[in-house]
Amino acid sequence: MRKIFQQELEEIGDDLHQLGLLVSTAVNKAAQSLKSADLDLAQQVIVGDREIDELEEKIESAGITMLALQQPVATDLRVVVAALRMSATLERMGDLARHVAFAARGAYPNHVASGALFETLSAMADSASSLVSKLVRLMEDHDLDLVAEISNEDNELDALLRDVFDLLIRQQVDANRQQVVDAVLLSRFLERLGDHSFSAAKRVAYLVTGDLDASALIDDPELSMD
Amino acid sequence: MRKIFQQELEEIGDDLHQLGLLVSTAVNKAAQSLKSADLDLAQQVIVGDREIDELEEKIESAGITMLALQQPVATDLRVVVAALRMSATLERMGDLARHVAFAARGAYPNHVASGALFETLSAMADSASSLVSKLVRLMEDHDLDLVAEISNEDNELDALLRDVFDLLIRQQVDANRQQVVDAVLLSRFLERLGDHSFSAAKRVAYLVTGDLDASALIDDPELSMD
Numbered sequence: 307m308r309k310i311f312q313q314e315l316e317e318i319g320d321d322l323h324q325l326g327l328l329v330s331t332a333v334n335k336a337a338q339s340l341k342s343a344d345l346d347l348a349q350q351v352i353v354g355d356r357e358i359d360e361l362e363e364k365i366e367s368a369g370i371t372m373l374a375l376q377q378p379v380a381t382d383l384r385v386v387v388a389a390l391r392m393s394a395t396l397e398r399m400g401d402l403a404r405h406v407a408f409a410a411r412g413a414y415p416n417h418v419a420s421g422a423l424f425e426t427l428s429a430m431a432d433s434a435s436s437l438v439s440k441l442v443r444l445m446e447d448h449d450l451d452l453v454a455e456i457s458n459e460d461n462e463l464d465a466l467l468r469d470v471f472d473l474l475i476r477q478q479v480d481a482n483r484q485q486v487v488d489a490v491l492l493s494r495f496l497e498r499l500g501d502h503s504f505s506a507a508k509r510v511a512y513l514v515t516g517d518l519d520a521s522a523l524i525d526d527p528e529l530s531m532d
Numbered sequence: 533m534r535k536i537f538q539q540e541l542e543e544i545g546d547d548l549h550q551l552g553l554l555v556s557t558a559v560n561k562a563a564q565s566l567k568s569a570d571l572d573l574a575q576q577v578i579v580g581d582r583e584i585d586e587l588e589e590k591i592e593s594a595g596i597t598m599l600a601l602q603q604p605v606a607t608d609l610r611v612v613v614a615a616l617r618m619s620a621t622l623e624r625m626g627d628l629a630r631h632v633a634f635a636a637r638g639a640y641p642n643h644v645a646s647g648a649l650f651e652t653l654s655a656m657a658d659s660a661s662s663l664v665s666k667l668v669r670l671m672e673d674h675d676l677d678l679v680a681e682i683s684n685e686d687n688e689l690d691a692l693l694r695d696v697f698d699l700l701i702r703q704q705v706d707a708n709r710q711q712v713v714d715a716v717l718l719s720r721f722l723e724r725l726g727d728h729s730f731s732a733a734k735r736v737a738y739l740v741t742g743d744l745d746a747s748a749l750i751d752d753p754e755l756s757m758d
Contacts, residue, residue: 373599374609383600475709483701486709490716 311376318368318389322396325361326442329396332358332403333438333499337431339410340492343417351407358400365393388509395506399438402495402502406431409488409495418488423479426469427489430496433463437503444507448514456507463500467493537602544594544615548622551587552668555622558584558629559664559725563657565636566718569643577633584626591619614735621732625664628721628728632657635714635721644714649705652695653715656722659689663729670733674740682733689726693719 332351339347369390373383409418417424437459444452470493473479474486481489558577565573595616599609635644643650663685670678696719699705700712707715 370609370613373613383596387596387599471713474713478709483704483712486712487697487700487716490713491720494717494720 311372311382314368314372314376315382315385318365318372318386321361321365321368322389322392323442323445325358325365325393325396326445328354328358328361329399329403330438330442332400333406334435336403336406336410337435339407340418340431341428343410343414345411345414348407348411348414352404352411355400355404358397362393362397362400366390369393385513388513392506392509395502395509399499399502402499405495406492409492413484413488418492419481419485421479422477423470423473423481423485423489426466426473427492427496430463430466430470430493433459433466434496434499434503437463437500441503441507441510444510448510450511450514453507453511456504460500460504463497467497537598537608540594540598540602541608541611544591544598544612547587547591547594548615548618549668549671551584551591551619551622552664552671554580554584554587555625555629556661556664556668558626559632560661562629562632562636563661565633566644566657567654569636569640571637571640574633574637574640578630578637581626581630584623588619588623588626592616595619611739614739618732618735621728621735625725625728628725631721632718635718639710639714644718645707645711647705648703649696649699649707649711649715652692652699653718653722656689656692656696656719659685659692660722660725660729663689663726667729667733667736670736674736676737676740679733679737682730686726686730689723693723 332354335347336351338344339351369386372386376382412418419427437456440452440456440459443449444456470489474481474489558580561573561580562577564570565577595612598612602608638644645653663682666678666682666685669675670682696715700707700715
């Protein structure tokens with residue numbers, strides 16, 4: 307019984323890593339599609355989201371079945387509960403990547419915006435992409451220095467979001483209605499990708515250190531637009 | 533042991549209901565603050581969110597402790613896992629209510645918009661408020677007819693979101709940049725409140741019927757802006 311349990315736990319870990327890779331690829335492609343007005347990449351992200359959803363459902367089912375049948379305690383329970391949370395977070399990040407790709411596809415063959423607005427959105431897309439890559443590296447290497455890096459980069463992403471709003475409202479940059487709407491939505495999607503990355507990173511840190519900062523296990527990422 | 537367990541399970545149920553009431557009040561006040569440009573109501577929502585966060589953390593801790601110490605199986609396990617999910621969803625809805633209140637406060641003493649744009653946002657606010665009230669009634673009465681009502685009203689809310697975008701982009705209604713930004717964000721926050729209400733309603737239905745439509749337990753609410 308015990309041996310089967312460890313095997314299943316490892317399988318969940320492998321699936322979670324695979325989910326991280328899929329989401330990282332999706333965010334990276336979505337960022338590229340936004341920056342290059344690349345319709346093909348946008349399509350890949352939109353179509354690929356199904357695979358992410360299916361893998362998430364597989365992890366959730368496996369986790370809930372383990373809770374029910376194996377009754378893990380202590381560390382094992384912590385791992386299963388955290389895996390369920392991370393899986394849900396990663397799935398949501400996949401949705402956000404898809405939404406970024408939708409905006410890129412909607413604007414095609416044009417870019418979603420121009421000038422400083424486009425530059426800032428592109429910087430946000432790069433930052434979101436980098437954050438998710440770091441999250442996957444953290445899942446692989448358990449290098450906890452990455453948590454601080456992710457936290458800092460998430461703060462930079464929040465600052466870029468404020469830049470977008472400043473450009474739109476205070477500086478009144480030239481942009482038509484569709485571009486304004488897209489910029490608001492995109493900046494929000496990308497900023498949420500940062501929040502989720504940091505939230506998932508805290509959960510990995512919690513699993514690695516066992517440090518009972520309950521927020522890692524419990525808190526949903528806060529919106530940082532207050 | 534068994535008796536203590538049942539007692540703890542009931543306590544989680546009571547807390548979850550209390551959380552639903554708090555969130556329903558928050559969404560209702562946020563909707564009112566938006567419609568009436570009422571600064572005092574907006575402040576109440578913003579300040580009150582801490583109470584929602586604290587109650588959610590209490591439920592999460594209790595649920596995880598139960599999973600660890602009591603090792604519930606079958607129905608009980610299902611209840612605990614679903615309670616953890618619902619609690620996280622309700623907390624997120626509280627955040628969204630707070631964000632609506634922020635927008636109302638930011639525009640004060642003016643309304644966030646005017647004309648058809650304001651009317652449509654107000655209709656969305658009413659709808660979100662009604663949805664959360666129905667969710668709480670569902671939690672209280674287990675009247676499953678409410679699930680279909682919530683589903684229909686959530687669809688109406690999605691249609692109103694499309695109306696907002698149509699007003700902004702196709703009809704080019706008169707609105708300044710701040711108003712456009714606020715309208716995009718608000719319509720998104722309110723639409724998400726609808727998604728979360730329906731998601732939580734499905735979870736309640738799952739608990740009541742035991743019907744293993746896994747989506748009720750597993751799926752996060754999908755964004756409906758595709």
